[in-house]
Amino acid sequence: MLLILSLGLFPLGLVAILASVQSARDNNDKRAEQTLSQLEIEAQRLTALLSHSSGTIRAASTAIALTAVDSRICETTLQRLARAQSSVGRFALYGDNNVIRCATPGFIPFAVPRADGRRSIVTIGEDGSALRFALFSDDGDVEGSGEFTRESLAELTSIAGGDSEFDLELIDGRRTMTLHDGYQPRPFEQFVSGTVPIVDERLQMRITLGAIPISIVELLTILLPVMMWIFAAIIGWVILDRLLLRPLLRVQRAVAAYQPGDRHLDLPTLRTPAREISDLGFAFDRLTQTVARHEGDLEAGIERQSRLVREVHHRVKNNLQVVASLLNLHARGSPNEDVAAAYASIQRRVDALAVVHRNHFAELEENRGVALRSLISELAANLRATAPASAAGMVIRIDIEPFQVTQDVAVSVAFLITEIVEFAMFCDAKVVTISLVAAGAGAGSARLTIESDALRGATPCDPQLFERFDRIVTGLSRQLRSTIERDTDSGRYALDIAVFDRT
Template sequence: MFVLLTLALLPLGVVALVASLQSIRAADVEKKALLRIAATQSARKLGAELMSDQTALKLAINTFAVGRGDPDMCHRADSFLRSRASSDTRFAVYMRDGRRICGSYDGWRDGIPPERRFDPAAAELIPHRGLLMIRTLSNDKRLVALTFYDRAYLDQVTDPASSLQNRHTLLQQGKKRMDIGGVLAVQGRSVDSVSAPLPPTDITLTMVVRDPPVTLARALSLFLPLVMWFAAAAIGWFVVNRLLIRPLVTLRRAVAAYRPGEVMEPLKRMRTPALEIADLGNTFREISEDVATHEAEMADSLERQRRLTREVHHRVKNNLQIIASLINLHSRSAEAPEAVDAYASIQRRVDALSVVHRNHYAELEENKGVGVRALVSELCASLRATAPSGAGNASLLVDSDQLYVTQDVAVPVAFLITELVELAMLTDPGSTVRISVHSAEEAGHATLLIASAAYRASPRMHAYLEARFGRILTGLSRQLRAPLLYDENDGSYAIDIMVNG
């Protein structure tokens, strides 16, 4: 619809636009021609006036040069100039030695330095004083007549016979410029200018005409085709917007706000959509119904899987408890101290694995991983409960950030803490063990530090490491893929572990 309406009005709009442009172009050409004629006529008229004055002054100064001049000649020359020009037009005659022969008799001084009175230039603009100066030399070059014309006279002479609206006239000589009359051109509005030489000087007369203000009739004649075209576009836009664009926007918003499991009815409240848009909306509604059905089926499947996972974790937890109970029963029936210690050592490791499993299951719903702080705290409580004989009063201090690790990291970390705590309890039962886990500078890493006075270098410590703990600690550090750093002077073990996030 929009294209049809636009094409229907296009020929009429083009014809009206071409006619308006031709009329404006013809008016511009006519204005340019009138401006050229006016500038040429004004330059010739001013040049003729200047040449006439120069001729009269040249006759007078040549008479003075041959010694035939008299005071009345200056009066006659002054009267001649005042009769042709305004009362502000003045002249003065000088000799090369600087003496003034005669001039205007009103006490006026020209202010031209003596060294510049005999310059070769026939004419000179004095913009700051608003004067045009004409030099006239005698035949023997010993006398010079300086004539000064003001703006009023120059504007009067250059006023064109034809009436030009918004005219502005100026004289230019090199970089010098002097406005002599007319209306100044306004910035921001286009102007036309024409220049003409001013004989017999090197000065150029430039006439500028500012474009008249845009009237309502001129604007209507120019913009009528655009108004017609805009009306067609507005009608087309209304029709297209009502039937096509608004339904499409509504459909897009409904699709953007769609959530899986919902049923979309994007065009339920629209009464005037195009048939194709209505069919598209119905298609989206059918697709959303299918997606909602599939989402419900997937939710049921996920719930069944969650229940199955819970059952598996429950059975694993029960099995670990059964193993721990069996180890506890066997340890009670054992008579040899070595067997009791062995059962206790095994039970501590089973408890460590059970602690990891319980914490992993606790964080399974949120999928964050195993909480390090809770893991270490529960593991220390279990180690205190199953401490070797003589180490029941062992002190375990925990300082950990709120960090999370995967189960693959949690298991070797739990076994590593168990081994090192047991090593400290066996080496020095009354010692204090400090366990700290803090974030490292590198993202995704943390430092596990276990310190105790029992870890300082001693024969007993060296014997336990050689007998069993050294190989186990090395194997656990390989599982964590980081070196286990041992400081025998401070009595500490440190290792870098991977954390989530």
Template sequence: MAPVSALSRLPTGAKLFITLSIALLLLALIAIGATLQTGRLADSEVRARLRIAANESARNIAIELSGDINALRVAVAALRGDPADAPSCARAQGVFAQQATIGTRFSIVDRSGRLLCGVPLDTRIPDDRDDPVDVRILNHRGLIVTVAAPGGAPIARVVFPTAFLARLVGSGSRAMPLGTALIDEDHSLELTSIPGQGPLERTETVQTDLGLGGLQLRTSIRSAPITSPFLVALLLPLLMWAAAAGLSWFIVDRLLIRPLRLLRASVAAYTPGEVIDPGKLGPLPAQEIRELGDTFRAISRTVALHEAGLADAVVRQTKLTREVHHRVKNNLQVISSLINFHARGAPSADATAAYASIQRRVDALAVVHRNHFAEMEENRGLNLRSVIGELASNIRATAPEGAGSLHIALDVDPFLVNQDVAVAVAFLVTETIELAMTCDPAAQIRVAVKPGDEEKRAKLRVVSRAFVESETLTHLLSTRYGRVMEGLSRQLRTPLHHDPMTGAYEIAFPVMGRD
């Protein structure tokens, strides 16, 4: 499965090239095999002719040499009994008379080296063999045969020159020239050669034993040469394989894969709202690719129309939301004005204080709503520094007459929160400040918002001496403020901590970030 998985991850062009290469390579190998088989058949015919010619040449030279050796044996045997046997010497001279015209020489000597018959030979070879018949190659100049009588004397030697031996084996015909050579254990004697043999020509060689003391005849014949037509026939399938695979890959890559790649890049760079124009890619060669490009163009136009409709809908929705926020803001201002109007006509101080308390909470909601409307364009969240700063100003403005020396110190980091958190924090700040004013109108209040112990969380801390444990504080918490503050803490999903020793309220809440 691993090769299949690796192949599936390759580009289409590579897959096509590999597939074509494998398919066409099989055909190329079949063609090469057929060419080599034709060459082998031709070589088989050449080897058959070579065996016939080699056997005929070996038979000719073996018959000639065997006859001459037998003649020498007869002469040696006769001269051993009578060294002055002239008829036996004459018969031996008659045997070699015709061969003497081309350089064949023989001699028969006794144990002391005295010439008994023939001509003196200046050739010296060591007598290191015990065989009565010894055949050796003589210094690449010919062949020397030694025949010894029983007991080692007399000894007959005959030297056959290369020209005589070459005439015996023959040189073949013009259509089938032969290369021949006599070889023994240590030397070789070339008799005939193949004329005009080039470096790329091949030869077939066979060795035939002559049955004369290990002497062999090596015969060579020209085989089918490695010619230009043979090389072309051998290499042409490979060239055709490479050309067909490369040309097929080039055509498919240019006509199919490359246009698809360009079209894919155009689609990948598509941005909603634009229209894909395949015409910018140049002429697309395939009808199917052109139709695919037209399909992408139609789809992109449809998407562009939908995008335009969505953009118009967003604009209308934004306008409608702005109008709703504007009306809510106006309604909160109207409610605040009505509460202020009724507060001025209240029959008692308690009623006036109640109206002021209600107005502070309406103002807290209005501040959050106003800041949310201002931040709505970027949807970044509400800045608590602005919200709490405006709340503090409104609370100072609506403070009762007994709280004229009220001082609210702010230390608020610019954290961003969503509207729900902002409403809960604004009401909680309002409730705690009003609780402090009610307990101790001259108390100093410090409101701080700092980073919390966890990421994306902040901590609200309201500190005042009015929050130190007292009967007044306990009564107000149990009858009025405690339940409201506990409900706001549940809205923030975090417990509200009260430290009665230091006079502080503390609560953690989630934030969106910092401005």
């Protein structure tokens, strides 16, 4: 969200920054224009000084040449030059044959040869301490010469009431005269420099000064968009966090803390102008109430269904027990032993089915399946109780690990054990051993083993009985989706059955 706000405000901030930078550039350009204008003024002053001096000397040169040596016109001209000049200079005036007629006290004229036929020369002294000039007649004779010291020119070109932090130089080829030396470069500071020609482009004047520094107002103008950008992003983030994100987070925590079965959603008090968030919380609350009502209806429906299933199993078990009791009565009241044995055989199978329903009814509340240990134990007790007189001494041993199976598997296992144990009874078995252990094939299966001396191949028994027994056992193993393994040498029958994982 902060990134989105920053991107949204970025164009405005960029435009404001560019406008501020352009304003600073305009100020610097204005400073450069002012600097060049000031440089032009200084150049005009120096040019005017040289022009006035040259004009005065040339005007007096003819009169000096025509007057006697003791004439006062030469000294008068020097006085006129001294009074009329804004800068103190020193001059020398010449007569015929390049003879000095008069000179400013202390001035030693310099001999400068005429160059390129020019009527005047202007040059900077070798040590850069003075600006020298010389005037020539048409015949090449020297009319006059003079010089202005660096100090006098510096005073002439000074900026009254202005900034003194600038450099002003006169340039004559490789020679340079520094008139002002006040500019000190600073790190990261820009500077303005300009050059103009003077004295018919025989000299150049150059000025260098620092650019207008960015003022506090300009700096604030440049930084203000950035600060506004940052503050707008921060304020936007704070508003979103306080008024949107935090209330949403509180609603989220309340929803996350909701547990199935709770009747109401414990919504926090939301102080936010965003009504949509409060409406969202109320919508969640109504949803939880609706879910709670539906869960209550489902629980009531499941409870009714559980009672109905328990009632069905209970009635089936009772009906099976009634049928088993009737068969037992008929078996006891029958005068024919074969009929009594047939009734007893049917009774044992009905008992096996009743045992399955009783054990399934006992485990119905926890929905763990049918426990084979209690089922086989009870089934073995019923088989011993209904054994014929010839098998009254038969022993049934059980070694059952705690496993649970589905009702369909329990029914098939109960019928399989009943068939094998009954066959052993009719074949004069002494001992029947029933074991149930975990199968080596892995979780989800167990090995059921029934072993008896009546299951050995050498044991004499009715062939028709064995054929019927073998057909029933094979069919029951198919119902268990397994293959029964017969070991007639040891009298062992074994097969794998599907069980629930005990983990």
